[in-house]
Amino acid sequence: AQSVTQPDIHITVSEGASLELRCNYSYGATPYLFWYVQSPGQGLQLLLKYFSGDTLVQGIKGFEAEFKRSQSSFNLRKPSVHWSDAAEYFCAVGAGGTSYGKLTFGQGTILTVHP
């Protein structure tokens, strides 16, 4: 069965600083990987996804993520954080075949941005 671990429950950064949110997954085959963001009181919005090809993927709002098969990781990065990036971030893994698009989510990382 697949699983996702986000080791950092809460991260605090200053506005303008760089950001890296960690995600480790466990899955036997080629994973399909996603990062979602959830602003307070809102649903989840897709930031970016990796299915195949280039291991560095670009997303919305200036985010990027790098797939590293050898480390089973899919870390999310942003070079300069804005106050509006404060939210909760979820990494997720999906399986192909007959999984019907089910996603397995990590525990989430809450990002606080100091002015």
Added chain:
Amino acid sequence: DVKVTQSSRYLVKRTGEKVFLECVQDMDHENMFWYRQDPGLGLRLIYFSYDVKMKEKGDIPEGYSVSREKKERFSLILESASTNQTSMYLCASSLYGQITEAFFGQGTRLTVV
């Protein structure tokens, strides 16, 4: 844009009540999902459906059931609400037959008292 709409943003129900959470999507997606979100636990899959009248248990189906009579609508049912079902419930949909992102509703925060 894909739109997934959950009928209520906030609900307060009493212990033992039968509760219905409704979800409608407008993009003709085959797959629909109900997740439960709790702090520190992320999202956990309760049930999903890949076609009308078809349903499959997710990771935490106990105490819940679902109904999908029409393609665009997926209902989550709490047969007898309990306080440990107080949570945020998120509905999602996606296309069948391929891995693609799921689109989420705004969520329903349910409080059982």
